[in-house]
Amino acid sequence: MKSHNWRICTLNILLVIFSLYFIVHFIIISLHAGPVNPISVALKPLTDRYVSPVFYQNWHLFAPNPLTINQKLYVKIKYREQHSSKEVESEWLDVTSPMIEVNNETLFSPYNRIIRISMGYMNGLQIGSADDLTYKIIEKKQEKNEDMTIIDEALSKEQEEAETALYRYATAAAKKYYPDSELISVQITTSKTKAVPYSQRKEDNYDMEEVLTAYEWKEVTKDVVKLP
Known part of the structure; x- marks a missing residue:
């Protein structure tokens, strides 16, 4: 009886752990792939490390002209x-x-x-693996004819990698x-x-x-x- 209860308890713990993981996983993916906002910008270094390369997708699914x-x-x-x-x-x-x-x-x-x-x-x-935020920065800099050296160097480094x-x-x-x-x-x-x-x-x-x-x-x- 005790052994049976122990197995049920272990199974429940595993289910809770996996449930929490999937919740965190989908939150990170949503922040990475969703619209740009202050939270996604602040957590960008973390979400980029988690998503790339296994979960990496450079797909703009909700854009007017999806890839x-x-x-x-x-x-x-x-x-x-x-x-x-x-x-x-x-x-x-x-x-x-x-x-x-x-x-x-x-x-x-x-x-x-x-x-x-x-x-x-x-x-x-x-x-390029640039995200929506990078593309918006590029567009604004191009509109203002600002220096693109830093962004160009970063994109070039990503392409080399x-x-x-x-x-x-x-x-x-x-x-x-x-x-x-x-x-x-x-x-x-x-x-x-x-x-x-x-x-x-x-x-x-x-x-x-x-x-x-x-x-x-x-x-x-x-x-x-x-x-x-």
Whole structure:
């Protein structure tokens, strides 16, 4: 009887802990993604650290023109086969689509988080990870022709960090596809494709323009593990 009561008590405590966590989680997400206000500004350093990169989403869902862009990451790899000194260059590998397919087929998997992390870094690299407050400051400074040096430097630093993270991600993908080879360097290309408008969703011949941005070759990162 005592053992049964102890289990019930433990379960209730766990439920309370998880309930409190989810309440705090949604408060933080609401402050980060919601309208700019004095509280969200004051807590911005805390919410940014919590949200990025796992919960990072640069989506303006309630804006007049919400973002409707599909993104992919392509990776090209230079490597050497075992017992060979010849350098080989792979074809471009789409490392995003296979993960999305597996994630859609599997209810519980690590792929959802992995995909979101890579998407967050691609957002940071392509369109910047600035939030609504930063955009408003930029607009006001541009209207007044004020100096943008500090903001430009901050955005440039964020893009550099996102680029570094994507190259690490590319190395992890290379280790997955060529586990027994000597990896030398990787190159990444990001892809942006506008989603099909709802009004044209039934048109089979709708032309979706894919915008590709290629980046330079960089040496592989040694201290990363391969993607699952």
